[in-house]
Amino acid sequence: YKQAIAAQQKVLAAWPEDAKAPDAMFNIASAQDALGDRRGAQKTLESLVARYPQSPAAASAKQRIK
Numbered sequence: 001y002k003q004a005i006a007a008q009q010k011v012l013a014a015w016p017e018d019a020k021a022p023d024a025m026f027n028i029a030s031a032q033d034a035l036g037d038r039r040g041a042q043k044t045l046e047s048l049v050a051r052y053p054q055s056p057a058a059a060s061a062k063q064r065i066k
Helices: 002-014 021-034 038-051 056-065
Strands: none
């Protein structure tokens, strides 16, 4: 999961405006959750909703936050 987080962070850093960027953030949150970092996952999901509010990933993030 740590390698997955690192790979997704590279995607975010290189292409922050790409359509896949919100998915990358959602994947990071999922990996953080799998590692037991619930607080980190929560923060990532909240950042995703704030940064990409209209994306399908943001809708999924809102569901997960609940």
